[in-house]
Amino acid sequence: MITDSKYFRLHAMGKPAGRWCTPATREVVARPKHSVAAHVYMGIAYHGATSLKFVTGTHKQVSKYTDPKSKRPYRGLAQQEYTDVLHDHFIPEGNKLFKNAGQWADKWQMQQDNAPAHKTPTNMA
Numbered sequence: 001m002i003t004d005s006k007y008f009r010l011h012a013m014g015k016p017a018g019r020w021c022t023p024a025t026r027e028v029v030a031r032p033k034h035s036v037a038a039h040v041y042m043g044i045a046y047h048g049a050t051s052l053k054f055v056t057g058t059h060k061q062v063s064k065y066t067d068p069k070s071k072r073p074y075r076g077l078a079q080q081e082y083t084d085v086l087h088d089h090f091i092p093e094g095n096k097l098f099k100n101a102g103q104w105a106d107k108w109q110m111q112q113d114n115a116p117a118h119k120t121p122t123n124m125a
Contacts, residue, residue, distance in 0.1 A: 001045040001094050002111045005077070007057060010036040039077070043090055043110070047101055050093040053085055082117035 039057030043050040055077055056063040065078040074081070090110060098108040112118045 001043045001050075001090075001097065001108060003041060003043040003050075003090060004113060005039060005041045005055070005115075008038045008040070041085055041089070043094065043097075045094075045097055045108070047097045050090065050097070053089045055085060056081060077115075077117050079117045079120050079123070082115075083120070083122055086123060 036059045037057065038059065039055050040052040041055060042052050054061065056065070056074060057076060063073040063075070063078060063081065065074050065081050066072060067074055067078075094108055094110060098105050101108070112123075117123070
């Protein structure tokens with residue numbers, strides 16, 4: 001199963017946006033500084049796909065994980081949050097996907113990229 005995350009933004013940040021109009025009334029509208037976004041993880045395999053898992057970075061979702069140095073909530077995905085996503089979401093959903101995979105049902109593997117949260121010893125086992 002291949003897994004990855006993606007930010008889905010309502011607006012691309014920092015670039016001007018055009019509007020539908022006639023060439024004579026063409027305007028440029030500034031984009032907002034803080035766009036509404038959804039940060040999700042998902043896995044996909046030959047046998048199907050997992051459901052979306054919303055994580056920190058989604059609009060108005062504050063991390064429950066704190067940075068030990070600053071004592072503030074993480075702004076991005078913390079290593080512990082990814083570990084929880086792995087154990088509470090990907091592994092159970094992967095087992096469901098591969099339940100009817102015949103001889104490969106108990107031998108499936110998960111592929112992840114080299115994001116820092118993915119490379120902790122507990123997440124590489």
